[in-house]
Amino acid sequence: MTIRVAIAGPRGKMGQEAVHTVMKNQEMELVAVLDYKDIGATLAELDVFPDSYDVPVFTDMEEMHTATGPHVLVDLTSPEAVYKHTKQALQLNIRPVVGTTGFSDDELKELAGLAEETKVGCIIAPNFAVGAVLMMKFAEQAAKYLPDIEIIEMHHDQKLDAPSGTAMKTAHLIAGHRPTHEQGHVHEKETLEGARGANYEGMRIHSVRLPGLVAHQQVLLGGEGQLLTIRHDSFNRGSFMSGVVLSVKTVMETERLIYGLEHIID
Ligand SMILES: NC(=O)C1=CN([C@@H]2O[C@H](COP(=O)(O)OP(=O)(O)OC[C@H]3O[C@@H](n4cnc5c(N)ncnc54)[C@H](O)[C@@H]3O)[C@@H](O)[C@H]2O)C=CC1
Numbered sequence: 001m002t003i004r005v006a007i008a009g010p011r012g013k014m015g016q017e018a019v020h021t022v023m024k025n026q027e028m029e030l031v032a033v034l035d036y037k038d039i040g041a042t043l044a045e046l047d048v049f050p051d052s053y054d055v056p057v058f059t060d061m062e063e064m065h066t067a068t069g070p071h072v073l074v075d076l077t078s079p080e081a082v083y084k085h086t087k088q089a090l091q092l093n094i095r096p097v098v099g100t101t102g103f104s105d106d107e108l109k110e111l112a113g114l115a116e117e118t119k120v121g122c123i124i125a126p127n128f129a130v131g132a133v134l135m136m137k138f139a140e141q142a143a144k145y146l147p148d149i150e151i152i153e154m155h156h157d158q159k160l161d162a163p164s165g166t167a168m169k170t171a172h173l174i175a176g177h178r179p180t181h182e183q184g185h186v187h188e189k190e191t192l193e194g195a196r197g198a199n200y201e202g203m204r205i206h207s208v209r210l211p212g213l214v215a216h217q218q219v220l221l222g223g224e225g226q227l228l229t230i231r232h233d234s235f236n237r238g239s240f241m242s243g244v245v246l247s248v249k250t251v252m253e254t255e256r257l258i259y260g261l262e263h264i265i266d
């Protein structure tokens, strides 16, 4: 069966890459895109895509659903739009594959409940790059032995959310094995606010934003006389595409919400 795919955010950095990926995939058909403007146009009429991309643009998900019947919605938009999109897709029986980051823990819980109730599969992947998933898993394992940890995530300066979804997911995974404990000196004091980064159950998370960067993270684990550094770099957005393809295929086989690619890679 050909998987009918819609993409939200097709003009964005990730959206453009995903449009090309789905268009090239023999097992998928790009049936629609969801944008905030140019309703009634096709991708071919937008300046960033080739003339052969005869895919309609919608601004309303319900209209898109009625007109084109997608099985899957790939969301690559913004932290502001993603919760509403994911909820609406689940209600319309469209399976969301979500790369957009910036969910709160409460939103994730609510969406998991909704997916269970509607039995509509959903994958939320804070990072689609296999190397980043391995970096998170290795950090989770290492935290059992070296529980003093600081996460440094580094991204391009157009990123809207901080900390990154990957840093948050890394902290969640590590926290499953590391009893909460405060790090550093008990009397430490910031003379400049924010100097010690964000505090997640005692772990520190630092967000760097600079032009030239794509997506990078290192997890530093310190012990007596030693430091373990686990690092991953995405140098381009092609690094995320095999994860997008895997997620689109896998979401067709599930009836619940899966949070994180580590649950679906072997
Ligand atoms: N899970 C992963 O592996 C990755 C996730 N991301 C995340 O994906 C998201 C998008 O990233 P980029 O492409 O770099 O951002 P971007 O800013 O280049 O693109 C976002 C696009 O979404 C559009 N958009 C915003 N609100 C919309 C709405 N309500 N409806 C339709 N379109 C809307 C914008 O116009 C823009 O074209 C971010 O949350 C980012 O953190 C980025 C890279 C990898």
Ligand SMILES: O=C(O)C1=N[C@H](C(=O)O)C[C@H](O)C1
Pocket: 101, 126, 127, 128, 155, 159, 160, 163, 164, 165, 166, 167, 214, 215, 216
């Ligand atoms: O905004 C980005 O670029 C990225 N966002 C995701 C995140 O917040 O972790 C994934 C990747 O790091 C790129």
